[in-house]
Amino acid sequence: MIARDIVADVLLGLAVLIVITSSVGVLVMRDPYQKLHFVTPAALVAPFLVALAVLVQMGLYENTGETCVALVFMGVAGPFLSHATVRAIRVRQTGDWRLGQDGRAVAEREDA
Amino acid sequence: MAFVAAAIAMLVGIIPAGIVLCRASLMAAVVAYEFITSVMVMVLALLAQGFQRSGLFELAVLLAVLMFGSGLVFVRALERWL
Numbered sequence: 001m002i003a004r005d006i007v008a009d010v011l012l013g014l015a016v017l018i019v020i021t022s023s024v025g026v027l028v029m030r031d032p033y034q035k036l037h038f039v040t041p042a043a044l045v046a047p048f049l050v051a052l053a054v055l056v057q058m059g060l061y062e063n064t065g066e067t068c069v070a071l072v073f074m075g076v077a078g079p080f081l082s083h084a085t086v087r088a089i090r091v092r093q094t095g096d097w098r099l100g101q102d103g104r105a106v107a108e109r110e111d112a
Numbered sequence: 113m114a115f116v117a118a119a120i121a122m123l124v125g126i127i128p129a130g131i132v133l134c135r136a137s138l139m140a141a142v143v144a145y146e147f148i149t150s151v152m153v154m155v156l157a158l159l160a161q162g163f164q165r166s167g168l169f170e171l172a173v174l175l176a177v178l179m180f181g182s183g184l185v186f187v188r189a190l191e192r193w194l
Contacts, residue, residue, distance in 0.1 A: 008183050012115065022147065023147065047157075073177050085189055
């Protein structure tokens, strides 16, 4: 086994570790807001490590390029998707994502 | 071989998120769905690399693109109508 295989294995191991711990985080956290924090490592950090592993294994090759394209799409999509998800969760919980003039959400005002 | 093993390990690793997808509230399930989609992009890339099939990388790229569009549409539908 040559050095680049070892480096690629280590990178893949880290990526798998991140995915497993994030998955457990999604399971054990209480509400969707907290669960959403554990999507980012799996959607950005782990793909970066996988792309790095492919780069180390293959060098600058077609496979590396396509992995990087997927990584770019995930990097662009992740923040937008997280924002839209948080907004949807808040709208479903409170009726509106904005606060009222009294600093409370619609549902909080109706409860009071 | 390491790439295939990593793909299998990731598939095993998404089981906790799969439990959330099946049993938790609707919005928690959406979060789990986004998590699983992200992992599946990596799994497809890892399998393509593991089996040395360059053409299969298209699936990973395609899923990464669709993840954005479908996720936004899904979330907006949940926000407004469902």
